[in-house]
Each structure stands twice: as C-alpha cells, then as structure tokens.
Amino acid sequence: MRVLLVGGPGSGKGTQAKRLAAHFGVPHISSGYLLRDHTASGSAEGHEAREHMERGDLVPDEVVQDILREPVRRAAENGGYILDGYPRTVRQAEFAQLDPDGADFAVTAVVHMNVPRDELVRRLLARARGVDDDPAVIEHRLEVFDELTKPMLDFFEKRGELLEVDAAQPVETVTESILEQLQRIEAAQRTDAAERPHDEA
Numbered sequence: 090m091r092v093l094l095v096g097g098p099g100s101g102k103g104t105q106a107k108r109l110a111a112h113f114g115v116p117h118i119s120s121g122y123l124l125r126d127h128t129a130s131g132s133a134e135g136h137e138a139r140e141h142m143e144r145g146d147l148v149p150d151e152v153v154q155d156i157l158r159e160p161v162r163r164a165a166e167n168g169g170y171i172l173d174g175y176p177r178t179v180r181q182a183e184f185a186q187l188d189p190d191g192a193d194f195a196v197t198a199v200v201h202m203n204v205p206r207d208e209l210v211r212r213l214l215a216r217a218r219g220v221d222d223d224p225a226v227i228e229h230r231l232e233v234f235d236e237l238t239k240p241m242l243d244f245f246e247k248r249g250e251l252l253e254v255d256a257a258q259p260v261e262t263v264t265e266s267i268l269e270q271l272q273r274i275e276a277a278q279r280t281d282a283a284e285r286p287h288d289e290a
C-alpha cells in the first residue's frame with residue numbers, strides 16, 4: 090500500500106496518516122516531522138530548512154529530496170508507506186517519478202484532503218505549534234499551497250491517481266471515507282490483474 094496525502098496546511102495529513110499507517114501496518118513518513126527533526130538536531134539540512142519553515146515557505150526541493158529519498162525507498166521495498174507532505178511541488182513529484190536511485194514511486198493513490206480555507210485557518214490557530222502557526226505566516230502558507238502545491242494535484246489527476254476527500258468532516262469520518270475509496274481501488278486493481286493474460290502479468 091503506497092498512499093500519498095496532499096492537502097493545505099492543517100488539512101489533517103498528519104492526523105490521517107497515523108491512522109492509515111496503523112490500519113495497513115506500514116510506516117508513516119512525514120516530511121514536516123523529518124524536517125523538524127533535522128532542525129532540532131542542528132544538521133546541515135536542518136539549518137538550511139529552518140528559516141524557510143519559519144517564514145511559511147517551502148524548504149528548497151533539493152533539501153527535502155535529500156532527506157526523504159532514503160526513508161521512502163526503504164519503505165517502498167518493505168511493503169509500502171503512508172507519505173504525508175512529500176512530494177509538495179510539481180518538481181518534487183517529477184523527481185520522485187524519475188530518480189533512478191530513489192523510491193519506486195508507483196503509488197496506489199494520491200489523496201487530496203480538501204478543506205475550506207477558513208476552516209484551515211481556524212485549525213492552525215487552535216493548534217498554534219510555533220512560529221509557523223503565527224497568523225501572518227498561516228496566511229502565507231495558504232498562498233504557497235495555492236501557488237506551488239495545487240498545480241501538483243493536476244499532475245496526479247492527469248495520471249488518474251487522484252482521490253478527492255472532504256477532509257472538513259470529523260476525523261473518524263475522513264478516515265472511513267479514505268479507506269472506502271482505497272478499498273475500491275484495490276478491488277479494481279485485483280480485477281484488472283485477474284483479467285490480464287498471464288504473459289502480460
């Protein structure tokens with residue numbers, strides 16, 4: 090099971106990723122968590138990431154790719170992953186598809202966690218994790234999502250991999266809705282495989 094969760098800041102990617110990872114017994118890989126871990130430990134990548142995160146900007150693609158490549162590859166070889174927050178730009182998505190040394194990025198599905206803007210602001214103000222949840226920074230993070238991450242949704246839609254989920258619903262309902270859609274995809278993939286002639290399988 091290889092699932093990628095995409096959504097605005099505060100859309101609940103981390104919340105749902107934990108639940109889905111427990112359900113499928115695969116690792117939850119969070120770009121935000123790994124980046125915060127690097128900034129806390131003072132690694133060179135963390136040092137570079139910190140100022141971007143504090144401003145509400147995305148961390149440069151190369152830094153994120155360096156941090157994420159290995160954990161994603163390892164999980165892909167061992168049964169899959171729930172990937173939360175990576176890729177987040179068209180460039181990161183293309184890199185993940187093309188990188189010959191990187192992960193096998195044939196995803197089961199890409200889940201777009203759709204939440205209205207005012208609900209995202211309400212959640213982030215309620216969470217107030219740190220400087221990246223300051224009101225002006227929240228507004229900037231939402232603009233960055235519209236500008237850099239939304240175009241990536243078109244990229245996956247054209248590939249027929251995008252699932253839409255109403256993520257403004259309660260946590261439990263969102264999980265059920267994602268699981269229901271994933272089960273439908275898995276059933277369709279099983280039917281396709283069964284109908285394919287053996288020599289093409």
Ligand code: B4P
Binds near residue numbers: 230
């Ligand atoms: P992330 O850690 O991904 O932060 P997020 O988008 O704010 O969190 P998430 O959507 O996971 O929300 P959560 O479950 O916590 O990124 C942080 C920063 O790292 C980025 O701004 C960027 O600088 C950098 N970064 C990360 N990945 C990158 C990449 N690939 N490239 C470049 N830079 C990158 O939920 C939020 C709140 O809502 C919680 O309080 C939760 O309890 C609540 N909630 C969740 N679901 C709910 C529901 N259904 N109903 C009501 N409340 C809900």
